[in-house]
Amino acid sequence: xxxxxxxxxxxxxxxxxxxxxxxxxxxxxxxxxxxxxxxxxxxxxxxxxxxxxxxxxxxxxxxxxxxxxxxxxxxxxxxxxxxxxxxxxxxxxxxxxxxxxxxxxxxxxxxxxxxxxxxxxxxxxxxxxxxxxxxxxxxxxxxxxxxxxxxxxxxxxxxxxxxxxxxxxxxxxxxxxxxxxxxxxxxxxxxxxxxxxxxxxxxxxxxxxxxxxxxxxxxxxxxxxxxxxxxxxxxxxxxxxxxxxxxxxxxxxxxxxxxxxxxxxxxxxxxxxxxxxxxxxxxxxxxxxxxxxxxxxxxxxxxxxxxxxxxxxxxxxxxxxxxxxxxxxxxxxxxxxxxxxxxxxxxxxxxxxxxxxxxxxxxxxxxxxxxxxxxxxxxxxxxxxxxxxxxxxxxxxxxxxxxxxxxxxxxxxxxxxxxxxxxxxxxxxxxxxxxxxxxxxxxxxxxxxxxxxxxxxxxxxxxxxxxxxxxxxxxxxxxxxxxxxxxxxxxxxxxxxxxxxxxxxxxxxxxxxxxxxxxxxxxxxxxxxxxxxxxxxxxxxxxxxxxxxxxxxxxxxxxxxxxxxxxxxxxxxxxxxxxxxxxxxxxxxxxxxxxxxxxxxxxxxxxxxxxxxxxxxxxxxxxxxxxxxxxxxxxxxxxxxxxxxxxxxxxxxxxxxxxxxxxxxxxxxxxxxxxxxxxxxxxxxxxxxxxxxxxxxxxxxxxxxxxxxxxxxxxxxxxxxxxxxxxxxxxxxxxxxxxxxxxxxxxxxxxxxxxxxxxxxxxxxxxxxxxxxxxxxxxxxxxxxxxxxxxxxxxxxxxxxxxxxxxxxxxxxxxxxxxxxxxxxxxxxxxxxxxxxxxxxxxxxxxxxxxxxxxxxxxxxxxxxxxxxxxxxxxxxxxxxxxxxxxxxxxxxxxxxxxxxxxxxxxxxxxxxxxxxxxxxxxxxxxxxxxxxxxxxxxxxxxxxxxxxxxxxxxxxxxxxxxxxxxxxxxxxxx
Numbered sequence: 009x010x011x012x013x014x015x016x017x018x019x020x021x022x023x024x025x026x027x028x029x030x031x032x033x034x035x036x037x038x039x040x041x042x043x044x045x046x047x048x049x050x051x052x053x054x055x056x057x058x059x060x061x062x063x064x065x066x067x068x069x070x071x072x073x074x075x076x077x078x079x080x081x082x083x084x085x086x087x088x089x090x091x092x093x094x095x096x097x098x099x100x101x102x103x104x105x106x107x108x109x110x111x112x113x114x115x116x117x118x119x120x121x122x123x124x125x126x127x128x129x130x131x132x133x134x135x136x137x138x139x140x141x142x143x144x145x146x147x148x149x150x151x152x153x154x155x156x157x158x159x160x161x162x163x164x165x166x167x168x169x170x171x172x173x174x175x176x177x178x179x180x181x182x183x184x185x186x187x188x189x190x191x192x193x194x195x196x197x198x199x200x201x202x203x204x205x206x207x208x209x210x211x212x213x214x215x216x217x218x219x220x221x222x223x224x225x226x227x228x229x230x231x232x233x234x235x236x237x238x239x240x241x242x243x244x245x246x247x248x249x250x251x252x253x254x255x256x257x258x259x260x261x262x263x264x265x266x267x268x269x270x271x272x273x274x275x276x277x278x279x280x281x282x283x284x285x286x287x288x289x290x291x292x293x294x295x296x297x298x299x300x301x302x303x304x305x306x307x308x309x310x311x312x313x314x315x316x317x318x319x320x321x322x323x324x325x326x327x328x329x330x331x332x333x334x335x336x337x338x339x340x341x342x343x344x345x346x347x348x349x350x351x352x353x354x355x356x357x358x359x360x361x362x363x364x365x366x367x368x369x370x371x372x373x374x375x376x377x378x379x380x381x382x383x384x385x386x387x388x389x390x391x392x393x394x395x396x397x398x399x400x401x402x403x404x405x406x407x408x409x410x411x412x413x414x415x416x417x418x419x420x421x422x423x424x425x426x427x428x429x430x431x432x433x434x435x436x437x438x439x440x441x442x443x444x445x446x447x448x449x450x451x452x453x454x455x456x457x458x459x460x461x462x463x464x465x466x467x468x469x470x471x472x473x474x475x476x477x478x479x480x481x482x483x484x485x486x487x488x489x490x491x492x493x494x495x496x497x498x499x500x501x502x503x504x505x506x507x508x509x510x511x512x513x514x515x516x517x518x519x520x521x522x523x524x525x526x527x528x529x530x531x532x533x534x535x536x537x538x539x540x541x542x543x544x545x546x547x548x549x550x551x552x553x554x555x556x557x558x559x560x561x562x563x564x565x566x567x568x569x570x571x572x573x574x575x576x577x578x579x580x581x582x583x584x585x586x587x588x589x590x591x592x593x594x595x596x597x598x599x600x601x602x603x604x605x606x607x608x609x610x611x612x613x614x615x616x617x618x619x620x621x622x623x624x625x626x627x628x629x630x631x632x633x634x635x636x637x638x639x640x641x642x643x644x645x646x647x648x649x650x651x652x653x654x655x656x657x658x659x660x661x662x663x664x665x666x667x668x669x670x671x672x673x674x675x676x677x678x679x680x681x682x683x684x685x686x687x688x689x690x691x692x693x694x695x696x697x698x699x700x701x702x703x704x705x706x707x708x709x710x711x712x713x714x715x716x717x718x719x720x721x722x723x724x725x726x727x728x729x730x731x732x733x734x735x736x737x738x739x740x741x742x743x744x745x746x747x748x749x750x751x752x753x754x755x756x757x758x759x760x761x762x763x764x765x766x767x768x769x770x771x772x773x774x775x776x777x778x779x780x781x782x783x784x785x786x787x788x789x790x791x792x793x794x795x796x797x798x799x800x801x802x803x804x805x806x807x808x809x810x811x812x813x814x815x816x817x818x819x820x821x822x823x824x825x826x827x828x829x830x831x832x833x834x835x836x837x838x839x840x841x842x843x844x845x846x847x848x849x850x851x852x853x854x855x856x857x858x859x860x861x862x863x864x865x866x867x868x869x870x871x872x873x874x875x876x877x878x879x880x881x882x883x884x885x886x887x888x889x890x891x892x893x894x895x896x897x898x899x900x901x902x903x904x905x906x907x908x909x910x911x912x913x914x915x916x917x918x919x920x921x922x923x924x925x926x927x928x929x930x931x932x933x934x935x936x937x938x939x940x941x942x943x944x945x946x947x948x949x950x951x952x953x954x955x956x957x958x959x960x961x962x963x964x965x966x967x968x969x970x971x972x973x974x975x976x977x978x979x980x981x982x983x
Contacts, residue, residue, distance in 0.1 A: 032226030033234055035095065039072030040064050040238075042098045045109045048116065054340040054361065057116045058134045059249050062141075063336065065242035066329035069235060070371055072098065073217035080216075081195045086185060086223045136258055137245050140265070144244045148314075149237070151843050155319060156233040163852040165229075168845035174320035175849065176883045177202065177896055179228065181215035183886025186223060187862045190886075196426055201882055202892030203902045204870045205934070209427075210900060213374040214322035232322075239329050240318065244269075246332035251730025253339055254691045259741055263828065264733030268313065268725055272834030273475045275308050289844065293837040297474065299450040309444060310475035311718040312835055313725075315842040323376035324719060330368055331379050332726055335694075338365045338387065342394060343690035355407050362412035370419035373427065378710060380420075382701045382723030389697035442707055443714040447471035468706070477831045482735040483728050487695055494692045698727035713899045736827050739820020746813030850883060857939070857970045858884025864964070865972075868982040869936040874915055875908075880970070881939050890933050907933065915940070918955045918973075927960045930975050936982055938973040 044064035052060055075097055079090040120131055155171045167175055184190040184201040190208075198208040221231045244265055251261030276293035282303075283291070294312040296305045311317050317324045341353075341361035369387065372380040391409065398404040448459065448466035460466040472480045702724040705717045850858075858880040861871075870890050873879045877893035891897060891907040898904070910929045917923045918940065930938070940955040955963070955971045965972035 030226065030230070032221030032224035033230055035091075035224055036069075036072070036221055036231075036234060038095075038102075039098060040068035042102050043068030043071055045102055045105060048112050049105055049108050050360065051337065051364070052112060052116055055337065056130050056133065056249075057113075057120060058137050058245070059336065062137075062242045062245040062249070062329075063333040065238050066326060066333055067368060069217065069239070069326050070213070070330055070368070070375060073213050073220070074371055074374075076220045077193075077195070077213065077216055080193045080220070084193055085191060086193065086220055091220065091224060133249070133252065133258075136252075136262075137248055140248055140262065141241050141245045145237075145241050148240060151314070151319070151839070152233055152237045152240070154843065154846065156236065157227075157229040157849065159229070163855070165849050165851070166846055167849050168847055169842045170316050170320040172845075172847040172849060173877065175232075176877050176879075177210075177892075178215050178218070178322050179884070180882030180886060180889075180892070181208075181210065181212055182219040182222065182228070183882070183884065184888070185216055185219040186886060187867060188886035189868050189888050191867055196422075199888065200900075200902075201886060201888050202896050202900070203904065203907075204888035204890050206902065207426075209902070211323055211374050211376055214326050217326075218322070236319070236325050239325050243318075243329040243332055246329060246336060247726055247729065250332060250336045250339065250727070251733065253336070254688070254694055254727070255730045255734045256688070256691075257730075257734060257737065257741065260734035260737045261730040262733070263737050264730030267479065267732055267736075267828070267831055268722075268729035270832035270835030270839070271310075271313055271476050271479060271725060271729075272832065272836075272838065273308060273310060273473065273477045274834070275474070276834030276837045279303075288837060289841050291841075293834040293841070297450075300452065304450070307450060308474050309447060309471050309715060309718075311715065312838040312842075313722065315838050317719065317722060319842070321376075321719075323379075324722075327372055327376035327379035328722065328726065330372060330375070331383055331723055334365045334368050334383060335386070335727060337361055338390070339690070339694065341365065342390060342693070343688075355403050358404070359408040359411055362408050363415050366412040366416035367419060370416040370423075373420060373423040376719065377427070378716070378719035379723060381704070381710065382720045385701050385704050386697045386723070386727075389700040390693050393693040393696060439709045440707060441709050441714075442467070443709055443717050444468055444471035444706060447474070450474075477834075478827050479725075479728075479732055479831055482732045482827065482831075483699075486731045486735050487699070490692050490695060494689050694727055695731060698724045702728075711899060712901050716899065732831075736824045739816045740824055743813045743816030743820055746809045746816065748810075748813070850878060850880065853967055853969045854878075854880040854884060856967055857965065857972065860965050860972065861885040861887060861937075861939075865937055866982050870934045870982065871937050871939060872911060872914065872930065872933075872935045873939040874941060875912070876941065879939065879941075890935055914938075921958055927958075927975075927977075931977070934982070936975055936978065938975065940971045940973070942969055942971070 041064075044061055047055060047060040047064055047067070048057070055063060072094070076086075076091060076094040079094040079097075080086045082093070083090040120134065155167050155169065157175070158166050160166060180201045181190075184199075185193065188201060189199045190201065198212060200206045200208045200210075217235070218228065218231045222228060247268060248258075248261050248265050251264045252258050255261060255264075272294050275291075275295065275297045276288065278298045279291050279293060279296060280288045282298050292305070292312075294310055294316065295308045296303070297307050298304070299307060318328065319325075338361075341358050365387070369380060369383045372383065398409065442464060444467050445464075446467060448456065448461045448463070448470040451459070451461065451466070451470045455470065456466070459469050702721060705720040705724065708717075710717060710720065861881065862885050865871075865885075865887065867887065869887060871881045871887050872890045873881050875891075875894055877896070879889070879892075881887050882889055882892060891904055891911045894904070894908060897908075910933065914926050914929055915938075917926055918938065920926075938955065938961070955961075955973055960976050961973045962976055963971060964974050
């Protein structure tokens with residue numbers, strides 16, 4: 009090997025001149041730091057510190073790649089000037105905002121330390137996330153290490169599985185920017201390296217990013233490993249954090265992450281049943297299956313997350329963590345702005361978050377088009393479902409949504425124009441068809457008797473049962489529980505608004521607007537009769553002004569913006585001010601004065617109780633709380649309270665509606681799906697938006713190969729997996745909660761708070777409502793005294809709670825384990841198989857011919873070679889192929905039939921001096937060089953094949969395996 013190749017081989021083994029070889033990785037690390045600094049300066053505390061670190065990985069990767077690309081296009085090449093300018097731009101931002109960053113980071117770290125000492129949810133969430141990411145890193149490291157272009161002692165480079173199949177095209181695109189035709193960079197006219205003289209139809213930003221880092225001195229091994237491994241860890245942490253917020257359960261989110269990574273169907277079970285474990289590890293358990301006793305490879309419509317998608321496909325590796333980051337920020341922009349547990353988010357802040365989501369989303373088409381399409385559908389559906397918000401406050405359209413849409417359009421349009429020109433006339437892109445059609449034909453007769461055969465419904469059901477097992481049924485099960493709970497809560501919000509008395513039209517309008525905003529809050533509503541009496545007396549419905557909150561009204565705990573710590577003295581004062589003789593709530597004189605303020609007649613209640621039939625046992629609170637914190641509401645049962653305003657017909661009507669909806673809601677609350685996630689309108693919007701993404705993938709084929717739609721299905725899975733985890737874990741977590749609900753400590757709290765212990769977990773930013781804390785003196789007496797009948801009722805419920813909890817554990821634990829195994833067995837087997845797979849990608853002979861081509865062949869020369877995806881022409885030299893591997897050409901939508909036929913004709917007849925049509929065919933396509941591989945000699949099946957045809961070709965290179973021939977007769981160099 010040449011000295012340069014020896015240095016490259018040493019670098020791939022982790023040795024060599026680190027100061028030079030690591031420069032690209034240092035630059036990459038700098039882009040991640042710049043992104044982290046940006047998020048801390050502008051998004052914290054809407055994202056926690058740990059979430060900002062995780063989101064910095066995809067945002068830094070994509071942002072750095074785009075900046076470097078624009079600079080390279082400005083200088084028409086990846087060179088010292090373009091990369092220097094890109095570095096200067098990022099360095100300028102880091103330096104100019106460093107003081108702000110240091111200040112905010114110091115505040116964040118101090119807050120995290122204080123929160124950790126107090127058991128605050130952000131600190132707990134950081135621990136959970138850190139442990140999960142650490143475990144994921146330890147378990148997945150061997151897989152990344154073995155598949156990211158590992159160099160053996162003989163100089164050969166190895167990988168495995170789908171990486172062996174997909175990495176060559178990524179290397180081809182990257183090397184075309186370093187050595188081939190795309191070395192002359194142009195944003196609007198990149199050339200396809202696999203189909204010479206045609207525009208590129210592949211999102212090339214990830215491969216440009218790799219090329220830029222390799223240009224700076226790093227190896228492809230280092231680049232692929234660093235970006236891939238960090239992106240995987242970021243995705244794991246981001247999905248866990250997003251799930252914790254949307255479902256209200258860390259346990260459900262943890263299970264959801266595992267379900268996402270190992271999503272699979274029935275293939276593994278059927279192969280194991282027929283062939284046993286050893287043979288199973290030689291099959292693709294995700295796609296292979298037995299159909300009516302006959303083995304059929306690739307018959308299941310699905311790709312494994314790690315082996316088929318995230319590990320080998322560079323676009324997915326970078327795009328999926330970016331998608332999770334956008335959805336997480338989008339969650340904050342949607343729910344935090346109207347959360348009843350906080351002050352409303354300023355429109356300017358919401359505009360910034362939405363614009364940030366728009367920018368990142370619009371940068372994705374050049375990374376992975378499927379991710380952009382999935383996010384576009386997702387955000388559009390949430391926007392429509394959020395209509396009650398922007399209709400009641402038109403400023404949100406003009407000042408938040410519209411700017412975000414304009415920014416997204418400006419960034420996306422140039423990319424769309426390029427892509428539309430590339431695929432013009434290609435009907436295989438963006439076709440409307442049911443991608444799952446025909447799947448029921450392979451169903452057993454017993455299944456056909458149940459679901460039918462050949463119908464759209466039968467194909468849909470059998471396709472997804474085979475592909476992802478119980479995932480979709482569990483998702484629809486959660487949706488079936490979510491929708492009624494949220495709808496009932498919405499109805500009660502309207503009922504609360506209707507019960508209010510407003511003397512002026514403006515007051516009515518304000519109340520209606522407030523009701524609409526409250527309807528979209530993410531905490532569970534339960535406005536009991538105490539609230540009704542209070543509202544009817546003072547004419548402000550279910551709402552209290554912010555001044556009334558500061559004065560200490562009933563039902564509201566003092567709360568400081570952006571701070572989870574409540575003032576205990578203020579809390580006790582508020583309790584004293586509003587506690588009356590009968591144990592009900594009354595309005596203090598200060599609160600009455602504040603409530604009469606005409607400037608702000610309506611506002612949000614910061615804390616309202618969630619009725620729970622069962623409490624939470626000591627030591628298990630952390631299992632059921634979200635990363636946003638928790639609060640204990642103080643409430644009494646409706647039937648135990650006299651309504652002071654019952655004479656008012658409107659109030660009475662509202663009462664009846666509340667009682668009816670409460671009875672219906674208790675059916676769901678009795679099942680009591682974990683915390684507030686199941687009752688969150690924002691969460692329901694996200695679930696419906698995810699479903700819309702799934703249905704889009706079902707009926708819109710984005711690429712010629714319909715199975716590539718799996719890429720968009722995983723966008724759906726990023727949001728849906730934690731909810732599937734919720735369905736799996738609910739019986740266990742709720743059973744534990746119910747079984748130990750009235751342990752002595754919990755009973756004491758229950759008696760102090762009334763007949764129930766109420767726990768709500770708020771989704772949102774770190775400034776969630778704190779718990780209402782009562783003092784230990786006489787002023788902190790129970791809100792309502794329980795008589796003997798009430799005490800007996802509590803004891804009865806105590807027994808019922810334990811009985812239900814035990815039953816749920818006995819049924820739910822084995823059922824949950826079974827569902828978990830059913831949904832993850834095939835995927836887990838596919839990961840084990842992937843780890844064991846190892847193949848040589850290229851060796852010293854390929855490296856030798858690749859280096860020769862780079863040094864001796866003009867970069868624009870059209871090269872002819874066999875139908876082989878591992879040809880050194882592309883993989884190592886990056887030069888344009890007349891026709892690359894057929895599978896790539898088909899999936900990229902090229903009309904390659906004529907080139908395919910002529911290529912095969914020429915390569916089969918090279919060396920035959922009597923063949924007179926070969927030379928004209930080569931000249932027809934502008935072929936300048938032919939690279940032949942002596943497979944026959946290598947395999948011991950025949951003598952070396954002499955590719956030399958006649959005097960019109962000239963052999964310019966040969967080794968024991970390859971020959972390079974120059975096609976003579978051209979009057980000018982290639983252009």
